[in-house]
Amino acid sequence: MMGDNTLTDAVHWRFREDSNPYVRGLKVALVQMAVGSDKAKNVASAVKQIHRAKEAGAQLVALPECFNSPYGTKFFDEYAEEVPSGATSRALSKAAAETGVCVVGGSVPERFGNKLYNTCTVWDGSGKLLAQHRKVHLFDIRIPNKMTFRESEVLSPGDQITTFDLAGIKIGVCICYDLRFYEMLHLMAQEGCALIICPAAFNMTTGPRHWELLARSRANDLQLWMALVSPARDTTAAYVAWGHSMLVDPWGSVVGQLKESEGTLIHEVDVKVVEEVRNNIPVRTQRRTDLYETVKKFKK
Numbered sequence: 001m002m003g004d005n006t007l008t009d010a011v012h013w014r015f016r017e018d019s020n021p022y023v024r025g026l027k028v029a030l031v032q033m034a035v036g037s038d039k040a041k042n043v044a045s046a047v048k049q050i051h052r053a054k055e056a057g058a059q060l061v062a063l064p065e066c067f068n069s070p071y072g073t074k075f076f077d078e079y080a081e082e083v084p085s086g087a088t089s090r091a092l093s094k095a096a097a098e099t100g101v102c103v104v105g106g107s108v109p110e111r112f113g114n115k116l117y118n119t120c121t122v123w124d125g126s127g128k129l130l131a132q133h134r135k136v137h138l139f140d141i142r143i144p145n146k147m148t149f150r151e152s153e154v155l156s157p158g159d160q161i162t163t164f165d166l167a168g169i170k171i172g173v174c175i176c177y178d179l180r181f182y183e184m185l186h187l188m189a190q191e192g193c194a195l196i197i198c199p200a201a202f203n204m205t206t207g208p209r210h211w212e213l214l215a216r217s218r219a220n221d222l223q224l225w226m227a228l229v230s231p232a233r234d235t236t237a238a239y240v241a242w243g244h245s246m247l248v249d250p251w252g253s254v255v256g257q258l259k260e261s262e263g264t265l266i267h268e269v270d271v272k273v274v275e276e277v278r279n280n281i282p283v284r285t286q287r288r289t290d291l292y293e294t295v296k297k298f299k300k
């Protein structure tokens with residue numbers, strides 16, 4: 001029974017069985033949808049998938065990064081909307097209220113004053129905005145002859161770390177390149193997150209090299225569930241997404257993974273496994289911060 005457990009790290013880990021209707025788990029749906037240039041069509045497709053996931057029993061539905069717009073700096077201004085008054089926000093709120101599921105709305109280009117952000121909105125089952133994450137680490141890379149991208153040419157970075165509570169389960173949100181920044185996700189784990197959801201769109205250069213590696217590394221290091229949600233691959237698009245949406249458990253094992261085409265991965269996230277792994281391998285209480293925090297202790 002959950003109440004009588006052997007938590008080693010109760011300060012950081014606050015799973016509350018009394019307030020949790022899911023008891024052990026949460027059925028999540030990761031929607032790997034095709035994204036094209038027609039915004040209304042993209043949003044309608046996302047809404048349809050939310051309803052289908054609900055019919056399949058999902059309690060939380062997550063969409064990919066940039067699901068209402070093609071991914072690319074030249075598109076963001078044209079597709080941007082205000083949150084929560086824009087048409088995409090309103091459609092997600094309505095879908096969440098109609099289905100009663102929590103919707104993690106991938107990301108959309110958000111207009112705020114004269115700035116643009118890459119933003120994930122999270123809606124509870126009554127359609128209320130639960131959280132809003134603006135991508136903190138902008139995707140600026142240059143791999144000669146392979147992949148150059150500079151989000152910072154048009155986007156501004158967010159300055160908040162985002163977590164939300166769903167029926168006693170704390171969930172973190174990061175967007176794509178954010179995943180590479182261990183420190184931010186580490187803070188989410190310290191805050192008590194059992195699951196981190198990452199709407200993302202890796203590409204054909206970094207996808208095969210780092211997608212699974214990063215998902216499994218974060219899950220293993222932080223001992224929590226990692227859910228990565230990509231758009232489906234479209235080889236005719238200016239930016240070709242890797243796909244392979246996946247769910248990784250706190251052991252670092254991939255428990256479900258899509259290929260590159262459209263599909264939805266539905267799987268139970270058993271929060272008890274977080275506690276089990278943290279009790280079995282208690283690295284969280286064994287860290288030698290006394291040593292790490294003093295650079296002077298390096299041997300010459």
Ligand SMILES: O=C(O)CCC(=O)C(=O)O
Pocket residue numbers: 065138139175176177178180200201202203206207210
């Ligand atoms: O980190 C990567 O390799 C891909 C990141 C990305 O595509 C993004 O941040 O949108």
